[in-house]
Amino acid sequence: MQSFSDWEQELKNWQKSSSNKIIGKNAIFLSEIGSTNKFLKENSQLKHGTLIIARQQNQGKGQKDRTWISNPGGLYMSVKLDIQPSQFFQPFWLTALFSLGLCDALIQLRLSPTIKWPNDVLVNNKKIAGILTETVLSQNSITAIIGLGCNVNNSLEEIFRTFPDLSTKISSIKLEIGTKSTINFKDILEPTIMYVESQMKGTEILPIPKIKEKWLKFCQIENKEVEIQKTDSQKTYTGYVTKVSDSGSLLIRLQSGLIEEFTAGEIKIKR
Numbered sequence: 001m002q003s004f005s006d007w008e009q010e011l012k013n014w015q016k017s018s019s020n021k022i023i024g025k026n027a028i029f030l031s032e033i034g035s036t037n038k039f040l041k042e043n044s045q046l047k048h049g050t051l052i053i054a055r056q057q058n059q060g061k062g063q064k065d066r067t068w069i070s071n072p073g074g075l076y077m078s079v080k081l082d083i084q085p086s087q088f089f090q091p092f093w094l095t096a097l098f099s100l101g102l103c104d105a106l107i108q109l110r111l112s113p114t115i116k117w118p119n120d121v122l123v124n125n126k127k128i129a130g131i132l133t134e135t136v137l138s139q140n141s142i143t144a145i146i147g148l149g150c151n152v153n154n155s156l157e158e159i160f161r162t163f164p165d166l167s168t169k170i171s172s173i174k175l176e177i178g179t180k181s182t183i184n185f186k187d188i189l190e191p192t193i194m195y196v197e198s199q200m201k202g203t204e205i206l207p208i209p210k211i212k213e214k215w216l217k218f219c220q221i222e223n224k225e226v227e228i229q230k231t232d233s234q235k236t237y238t239g240y241v242t243k244v245s246d247s248g249s250l251l252i253r254l255q256s257g258l259i260e261e262f263t264a265g266e267i268k269i270k271r
């Protein structure tokens with residue numbers, strides 16, 4: 001396993017050579033932290049575009065307050081973006097933006113990624129990354145913190161030993177490429193951030209229709225029959241996705257014929 005100083009040097013080298021203009025110009029690389037999202041929330045003085053990357057997290061947070069296991073070898077990063085309050089703002093499309101950037105990076109690594117609504121990036125139907133976008137509202141500003149966790153070179157063996165079922169559900173870039181070599185973080189960070197920056201100009205409005213069009217190609221969810229379990233209840237619903245709304249929610253025609261809107265939940269595509 002790479003030492004902290006080698007890990008840090010690799011990231012500093014990437015930062016120096018990076019052509020990205022906003023994200024990562026100010027970057028902090030940490031050996032260990034609770035959560036990179038939490039760090040950004042607690043350090044509100046940090047400027048627009050600040051990037052935090054931790055070698056490991058001891059309180060990594062996933063969606064629905066789940067734990068995000070963050071052992072060395074994975075990529076654990078958060079980005080702070082200041083959003084102008086006047087603009088139409090949907091956190092969902094920021095999540096989508098980073099998912100799509102990561103998909104670009106994975107394609108360059110010759111993988112075939114897909115996106116699982118709302119925030120998972122999969123390769124060969126196994127989750128390799130997840131995104132958690134959180135917002136901090138103050139009187140006249142909105143701060144978005146986009147946290148991305150990706151299994152890269154980190155070993156999943158211990159997780160598989162404890163939860164054998166997960167070996168068919170989660171994976172890492174290294175496992176999916178099937179290589180013994182270490183994947184360079186630069187190959188993930190550079191394309192991901194390059195795509196994100198190509199879609200945002202300063203703190204101006206995101207081109208949501210364009211992002212949505214690309215996102216739908218990776219997600220392939222419209223007109224599919226799905227089973228969805230609401231986050232706040234154990235109830236499972238079955239129906240056809242008629243549309244992904246402009247706020248990223250799913251409109252599902254249930255078996256009863258009624259169309260219901262889902263803003264969160266665990267989804268399974270039936271066909």
Ligand code: BTN
Pocket residue numbers: 034035036037038057059060061062063064066068075076077078119120129130131132147148149150
């Ligand atoms: C998910 O549940 O799929 C989202 C996982 C997001 C994990 C990342 S790792 C970096 C950042 N810091 C955190 O505590 N969480 C996010």
